[in-house]
Amino acid sequence: NEDVVPQAAEDPLFGLMAAYKADSFDRKVDLGIGAYRDNNAKPWVLPVVKKADNILRDDPDLNHEYLPIAGLPEFTKASQKLILGADSPAIAENRVISLQTISGTGAVHLGGLFLSKFYSKTNPNATIYFSNPTWANHNQIFTNVHLPIDTYPYFDAKTRGLNFDGMISALEGAPEKSIVLLHACAHNPTGVDPTQDQWKKIAEVMRKKSQFPFFDCAYQGFASGDLNKDAWAVRYFVEQGFELLIAQSYAKNFGLYGERAGCFHYVGPARNGSETAKRVASQLAILQRSEISNPPAYGARIASLCLNDVSLFAEWEANLRTMSGRIIDMRKALRGKLEELKTPGTWNHITEQIGMFSFTGLSEAQVAKLRSDAHIYMTKNGRVSMAGLNTNNVNYVAEAINKVVKE
Numbered sequence: 001n002e003d004v005v006p007q008a009a010e011d012p013l014f015g016l017m018a019a020y021k022a023d024s025f026d027r028k029v030d031l032g033i034g035a036y037r038d039n040n041a042k043p044w045v046l047p048v049v050k051k052a053d054n055i056l057r058d059d060p061d062l063n064h065e066y067l068p069i070a071g072l073p074e075f076t077k078a079s080q081k082l083i084l085g086a087d088s089p090a091i092a093e094n095r096v097i098s099l100q101t102i103s104g105t106g107a108v109h110l111g112g113l114f115l116s117k118f119y120s121k122t123n124p125n126a127t128i129y130f131s132n133p134t135w136a137n138h139n140q141i142f143t144n145v146h147l148p149i150d151t152y153p154y155f156d157a158k159t160r161g162l163n164f165d166g167m168i169s170a171l172e173g174a175p176e177k178s179i180v181l182l183h184a185c186a187h188n189p190t191g192v193d194p195t196q197d198q199w200k201k202i203a204e205v206m207r208k209k210s211q212f213p214f215f216d217c218a219y220q221g222f223a224s225g226d227l228n229k230d231a232w233a234v235r236y237f238v239e240q241g242f243e244l245l246i247a248q249s250y251a252k253n254f255g256l257y258g259e260r261a262g263c264f265h266y267v268g269p270a271r272n273g274s275e276t277a278k279r280v281a282s283q284l285a286i287l288q289r290s291e292i293s294n295p296p297a298y299g300a301r302i303a304s305l306c307l308n309d310v311s312l313f314a315e316w317e318a319n320l321r322t323m324s325g326r327i328i329d330m331r332k333a334l335r336g337k338l339e340e341l342k343t344p345g346t347w348n349h350i351t352e353q354i355g356m357f358s359f360t361g362l363s364e365a366q367v368a369k370l371r372s373d374a375h376i377y378m379t380k381n382g383r384v385s386m387a388g389l390n391t392n393n394v395n396y397v398a399e400a401i402n403k404v405v406k407e
């Protein structure tokens with residue numbers, strides 16, 4: 001009955017998508033979607049992915065057998081190198097354990113499950129802290145595995161940048177051995193990342209308090225267009241000797257959203273890490289087996305081909321630069337038009353924020369008005385998906401924002 005299984009609230013993002021779809025206005029704009037769109041507002045199959053797809057189709061030996069429990073070995077190995085660097089000592093010292101997962105969501109979940117089952121044993125009531133705000137699913141995923149959750153301040157509404165002091169004092173105030181979820185780059189939903197110096201300070205505080213880092217990496221290469229630059233924070237923490245977890249998604253950077261290609265990594269501590277890693281691997285295999293038995297093959301095969309072939313890899317990097325470059329152009333165009341229109345307020349944050357999203361600072365009422373008057377759809381916190389902008393609609397969007405801000 002209703003007390004046992006009450007009606008759940010609709011997922012706000014999916015509600016937004018449905019409303020956009022049902023709108024028949026011809027200049028409607030979707031700024032809610034968390035997926036890349038080309039300049040014609042269409043999904044973009046990366047040319048390198050198309051190429052890999054053709055190679056797979058022509059392979060007479062390809063079959064539909066199960067993958068191993070931990071996934072396609074050449075995929076998980078290449079994934080380690082991509083996030084940690086090909087010359088990572090952690091890889092050389094056999095301290096890294098990797099399992100292919102159901103995209104980034106599956107990796108976050110597997111990490112949460114592992115922490116809940118094992119980390120909580122010696123650290124009962126260890127809380128996982130994530131940024132306020134964060135990707136909405138973090139809250140649900142960690143709650144589902146019964147990890148206590150809490151938040152640290154992150155976004156400064158006044159500067160529309162990082163509330164660094166707030167974040168640091170929250171970490172200093174959090175109990176020792178707390179788990180801290182960090183976005184590796186291109187923070188969702190704010191588009192605000194710490195600088196390298198700020199990352200160093202975060203690591204210093206976490207080291208002092210023996211806190212446990214869990215990196216969520218859903219946008220490597222998509223943020224700056226440079227795969228190494230986007231992995232800097234993760235590599236720095238590994239260099240500092242932290243034992244840590246990484247959830248890696250290939251949804252955005254390969255455009256493999258629905259194929260669910262992702263990877264989970266455990267990096268053992270600098271001392272005795274390989275011995276620990278072996279035990280961790282044995283337990284992760286059991287968790288994976290009971291959750292999904294074995295991961296889906298197709299997307300991982302595509303990614304694996306591109307990651308392991310020098311020329312396909314170079315082509316992938318070029319495709320990444322096409323996506324990140326177009327988004328940067330749209331940031332410039334939106335800011336430029338708002339400034340040209342003398343829209344009240346400052347708009348430098350539009351070009352300073354990075355990745356797919358921007359926290360515009362628009363109020364809930366302004367967001368509602370943009371939707372009812374101009375058929376422009378975005379989440380009510382004022383988050384804009386930059387990928388929804390293109391040369392055909394960016395002036396229309398700027399003019400509509402200008403109007404609601406001036407009203």
Ligand code: PMP
Nearest residue numbers: 103104105135188216218249251
């Ligand atoms: N983490 C963050 C911060 C994200 O933004 C996303 C994608 N929206 C994910 C994880 C996981 O996405 P997926 O499961 O599609 O890889």
